[in-house]
Amino acid sequence: MEGKVALKKLLEVQEKACVSNTDALNWTQEPSIRNTLGYTLLSLSLNNLEPPQSHEQQPLNQLALLQIELEELKKENQNLRSMFNEITEHYAALQSKMNNQVTPQEAKIIEDQAFEASCKKARVSVRARSELSLGDGCQWRKYGQKISKGNPCPRAYYRCNMGTACPVRKQVQRCAEDESVVITTYEGNHNHSLPPAARSMACTTSAALTMFLSGSTTSSHGTTFSNSDLFSSLSASTHYPSASSCPTVTLDLTQPSKDYLKFPSASAISSNHSQTAPLSLHAYPQQSEGLPSEKNFPLVDVLSAAITRDPSLKAVLEATVSSIIGDAQNILSEHQ
DNA sequence: CGCGTTTGACCGGCGC
DNA sequence: GCGCCGGTCAAACGCG
Numbered sequence: 001m002e003g004k005v006a007l008k009k010l011l012e013v014q015e016k017a018c019v020s021n022t023d024a025l026n027w028t029q030e031p032s033i034r035n036t037l038g039y040t041l042l043s044l045s046l047n048n049l050e051p052p053q054s055h056e057q058q059p060l061n062q063l064a065l066l067q068i069e070l071e072e073l074k075k076e077n078q079n080l081r082s083m084f085n086e087i088t089e090h091y092a093a094l095q096s097k098m099n100n101q102v103t104p105q106e107a108k109i110i111e112d113q114a115f116e117a118s119c120k121k122a123r124v125s126v127r128a129r130s131e132l133s134l135g136d137g138c139q140w141r142k143y144g145q146k147i148s149k150g151n152p153c154p155r156a157y158y159r160c161n162m163g164t165a166c167p168v169r170k171q172v173q174r175c176a177e178d179e180s181v182v183i184t185t186y187e188g189n190h191n192h193s194l195p196p197a198a199r200s201m202a203c204t205t206s207a208a209l210t211m212f213l214s215g216s217t218t219s220s221h222g223t224t225f226s227n228s229d230l231f232s233s234l235s236a237s238t239h240y241p242s243a244s245s246c247p248t249v250t251l252d253l254t255q256p257s258k259d260y261l262k263f264p265s266a267s268a269i270s271s272n273h274s275q276t277a278p279l280s281l282h283a284y285p286q287q288s289e290g291l292p293s294e295k296n297f298p299l300v301d302v303l304s305a306a307i308t309r310d311p312s313l314k315a316v317l318e319a320t321v322s323s324i325i326g327d328a329q330n331i332l333s334e335h336q
Numbered sequence: 337c338g339c340g341t342t343t344g345a346c347c348g349g350c351g352c
Numbered sequence: 353g354c355g356c357c358g359g360t361c362a363a364a365c366g367c368g
Binding site for chain 2: 142
């Protein structure tokens, strides 16, 4: 029961991190990525705060456990700080390169990427077990249902019913291989404020998309991130259904995640991009022997790319992690 | 009776 | 140009 209380408080902290940081720091560009950095970094703390297995344990044992967990959190905090330092160095190097060594060809690539990002009507797909019954907090109105080729399960079409003429659509379909898995695909951006539950989901999904868009700098066909930290509780894949259609980021909540506190420091890179190769963010540990067209990035590279796109992210990231770690430790103190 | 769901028709994009 | 397929529309239907 105490674990549930702690979890609830942590979720409140998550919400606080998403909202208050947004207001205080005036995030006007790509807020989703910053919000979700807070959200996901919190999940690191949350994963570290697993409640006691039995609520009949001696209070003394609980105190000792909490103290151990607090020590682990401190270590994690140190890891995060060292990560920031590394990010800062990468950022400085990248910025220096951008300012001093941008050739006309590179400038064109950057311009193309910006155009590509603005033009793509990207979608975010969430795979989850149906028993999880993940509500997204929005009100949806069903406007169609269709049997799609290759899947006997019908695909339901919903549009957001919360705002006036909200352009957001979602599709819900059961997986053909495993009917216990429900695939929910979101498309478009809400033109209205979201309730907290919806905002958390939107933060996660949109940041996954932003991560992809900011990280897919080498190929528009296939790229893979190895990123245990930003998506510690899920894995994600992105693909282009066809060469000209929009990319789809898939967050896979059906796979277990482990070793979420490990910070990969090296990247394993392979080539051979293909037109339909998946782009994936996997929960750590990464299966490096995967598809031949994969290309892996460590967390630092991903964050560096994001910071390069938006330098103000650095300060926000620092503030968010400091806030989250502080809040997590406060919660621990409250339970002591 | 109002609102949401169902379901067949319709439309547009894409590949051959 | 034709057919396939995914997505959307809108009338019919059901439920509270």
